[in-house]
Amino acid sequence: MPRRRNLLFGLALAATATLALSGCASGGGDAGGDDAPAGEDYGLIEAGTLTVCSDIPYKPFEFEDPNSETGYSGFDIDLLGAVAEKLDLELAVQDVGFDALQSGTILAAGQCDVGASAMTITEERQANIDFADSYYDSLQSLLVRADSGIKSIEDLDGKTVGVQQGTTGEAYTKENATGAEVVSYPSDGELWPALQAGNIDAILQDQPVNIEHEKADSAYKIVEEYDTDESYGWAFAKGERAELIEAVNEALQELRDDGTYQEIYDSYFAAE
Incomplete structure (x- = not known):
């Protein structure tokens, strides 16, 4: 009897070791593996x-497109x-209000991974959100x-000027359109x-939209343009997406290097 018990005990140990090795090979458990x-x-x-x-529509940066897989197109x-x-990711797009996006509220709530809205x-804004590298330089108009x-802007005294709420265009108008009534709208x-x-x-x-x-x-017609040294960037939840921002920046640079960025840019802005 003792001999038989020893034999069974040995077989049990061998089986346990085999299962343990199998688990390691398959990458199971907390380690995750390559899959x-x-x-x-x-x-x-x-x-x-x-x-x-x-924030859609804001052509040529974002607009509805039923022929697109996401339902939207535009430079962004x-x-x-x-x-x-x-x-190696799929793309999904949600239409949201610009003010909530530029304030960082939607990003902090985890509604989306990135904000892209010119x-x-x-x-x-950098006090509330993080930005990837800039991808477009713009003017106001x-x-x-x-x-x-x-x-010109000097002729706006006594006139009503429309701007988009929460934008740099709104700020510029309030600072420079003396005597004008400024009316803010949610979107273009x-x-x-x-x-x-x-x-x-x-x-x-923004000039491209006008x-x-x-x-x-x-x-x-556009009667005047203003060089406000503006650069656009994609936005991320503050302090939460360092790895994603780094990956996006690297991909953006690759697109610049291989000519893809210029092809997409020319498809929307070559006439300018």
């Missing part, structure tokens, strides 16, 4: 997907799509009816129709 979903190290909201929040969307591809990098008689989706309806006399906002309106309707 983790793409993007897991970035702390993404959904593994394998880069979720983007953007296409460029981030190329970044996601570099990182957002200027400013010291004030003044759009009016061609027959309005308005030729309300701003542009207000000008067409005659509810405001002018729009002061260029799109100028192209769409010859009754309107």
